[in-house]
Amino acid sequence: MDTPAKPRVVKCPTCGSGVEWGPQSPYRPFCSDRCRLIDLGAWATDQYRVAGETPLDNESDPLASGPH
Numbered sequence: 001m002d003t004p005a006k007p008r009v010v011k012c013p014t015c016g017s018g019v020e021w022g023p024q025s026p027y028r029p030f031c032s033d034r035c036r037l038i039d040l041g042a043w044a045t046d047q048y049r050v051a052g053e054t055p056l057d058n059e060s061d062p063l064a065s066g067p068h
């Protein structure tokens with residue numbers, strides 16, 4: 001009986017889809033480069049920083065709301 005080498009399949013930690021553990025999956029254990037970045041937090045951190053950094057200088061302008 002020959003025992004064919006079964007490709008080891010792992011789950012992508014980000015989206016949970018099956019990823020073949022081999023040279024055809026350069027981003028293993030992630031399914032794609034995008035999932036890898038999401039898991040690392042670099043992508044999410046960057047998004048949060050841009051969203052939370054709203055400049056308040058434009059709203060409180062002393063020259064615009066001064067006494068007439």
Ligand SMILES: [Zn+2]
Pocket residue numbers: 012013014015016017030031032035
């Ligand atoms: Zn994925």
